[in-house]
Amino acid sequence: MMRALMLSAVVLMASSAQAVELGTDGTRFTLDGRPAFLLGVSYYAGLGRSPELMATDLDDLRLHGVNWLRVWATWTGHDTGAAVNADGEAEPEGMARLKRLVRLADERGMVIDVTLHRGDLLTTQQDHLAAVRSLARELKPWRNLYIDVANERNIRDARYVSMEECAQLRDAIRQIDPRRLVTASHAGGVMGREALEEYLLEAKMDILTPHLPRGPEDPAKTEARVRQYLEWMREIGRSAPVHLQEPFRRDYGSWQPDADDFLTDLRGAIAGGAAGWCLHNGEVRSPTPPEDREPRRSFDLSPDRGPFIGLLDATERDVLARMGALVER
Numbered sequence: 361m362m363r364a365l366m367l368s369a370v371v372l373m374a375s376s377a378q379a380v381e382l383g384t385d386g387t388r389f390t391l392d393g394r395p396a397f398l399l400g401v402s403y404y405a406g407l408g409r410s411p412e413l414m415a416t417d418l419d420d421l422r423l424h425g426v427n428w429l430r431v432w433a434t435w436t437g438h439d440t441g442a443a444v445n446a447d448g449e450a451e452p453e454g455m456a457r458l459k460r461l462v463r464l465a466d467e468r469g470m471v472i473d474v475t476l477h478r479g480d481l482l483t484t485q486q487d488h489l490a491a492v493r494s495l496a497r498e499l500k501p502w503r504n505l506y507i508d509v510a511n512e513r514n515i516r517d518a519r520y521v522s523m524e525e526c527a528q529l530r531d532a533i534r535q536i537d538p539r540r541l542v543t544a545s546h547a548g549g550v551m552g553r554e555a556l557e558e559y560l561l562e563a564k565m566d567i568l569t570p571h572l573p574r575g576p577e578d579p580a581k582t583e584a585r586v587r588q589y590l591e592w593m594r595e596i597g598r599s600a601p602v603h604l605q606e607p608f609r610r611d612y613g614s615w616q617p618d619a620d621d622f623l624t625d626l627r628g629a630i631a632g633g634a635a636g637w638c639l640h641n642g643e644v645r646s647p648t649p650p651e652d653r654e655p656r657r658s659f660d661l662s663p664d665r666g667p668f669i670g671l672l673d674a675t676e677r678d679v680l681a682r683m684g685a686l687v688e689r
Contacts, residue, residue: 380469381503382541384566386599387590389635391427391469397687398471398603398636400428401680402658403668407431407457408440410663414464417668422468425684428636429465430473430605432511433458433495434481438650438660443498446481448490455498466504473605474499475545477511479518485525492529496536506541506567507533508605513544514555526563543567545605550585553592560598567635568600574608576615579625582607586632601635609640610675611655622679626686639679641672 383390389398401421406429409417421429433443433454441454458474465472474495482488492509499505509529513521521529521544530542543565546555551570559565572578572585586602593599607625608617622639629637643653643660653659657671665671672680 379466379503380471382471382506384541384601384635387593387601387633387635389471389601389603391471396427397630398428399683399687400426400430400471400473400605400636401639401668402606402609402641403429403661404432404475404642404658405435405437405440405661406461406658407433407435407443407454408438408661408663409457409461411460413661413663413667414461418464418468418470420667420669421680422470424680425687426680427469428471428473428638429461430475430508430638431458431461432475432477433491434476436481438656438662440661442481444476444481444491444494446483446487448482448487448492448494450494450498455494459498459502462499462502462505466502470504472505473508474505475508475511477519478513478521483518485521485528488521488525488529489532492533493536496533496540500537500540503539506543508543508545508569509533510544512547512571514546515548523558523563526559526565530564541566543569543603545569545571547571547606549573551589556589556592557596560593560600561596566600568602569605570602571606572604572608574612574615576617576621578608579617579621579628582625582628582634583632584628586629586634590633602633603636604629604634605636605638607638607640609642610673611642611644613645617675619675619678619682622675623682623686626683630686639676639683641676 388395443454443458445451510521526544626637641657643656
């Protein structure tokens, strides 16, 4: 009964909500001009959801204090339809699902991180430029999102996108939508000062999105790492929110983090001055065959897999139930 009443309140709030606008103010995010911490979850294959499950997932997550989701416009795993094709043009069905997700989130006061990556679908800068232009045009009416133009762009494999190319991708978006916030995410260890300066001064990214190391000792180091980024920003005279959009997760390697590890990481992010944090989740990592990588969590959100929260394991559901209480409203 209590959950039904809470869901009714969420639905009522969503039905009367106004469009929300994401912005930045120095090192903080803002929603409709007010400071906001983006607390979210990975929802990578979200374009595979049915309309009903999309709405159910967002309502369930909003009840837990979630106000941000990361979804990929180029996710094709487990037969998820991407929002763009290999030429960077809008894929009608996938783009319609992305717009639906953005609209449903907007009605609930939630933010969407729309992520692209190099490799698999987009293999050239020309196609990548076409893809960000498609997204900029199609998503221009909504102000509750930012675009990550290149996930883990510094890794020297198919994901690699040079800093010059990142700047071109950002400029292509801003020519169509001058107010759209843009980032490109960084992985492969702790981001150094030189890389930070390149993201903020050369590529002119609006948000810093470092993917920090994933070891048992790392949650206790998050606060100091974020503080270091903010200190470097003060020294170079260029501020941006630090969004921890992809921390460690379960079933990634030999270390299996528990609920306290996740919550320690979140506390460190908040204390250090980060602007957002993610309960990252995904399928069992290879070399396990794809068909056996259960639980798949956000990596496979096919309609037959049921509501999102039920796809998380008991530890992740525990974190989800507790994490909202750590964030000031």
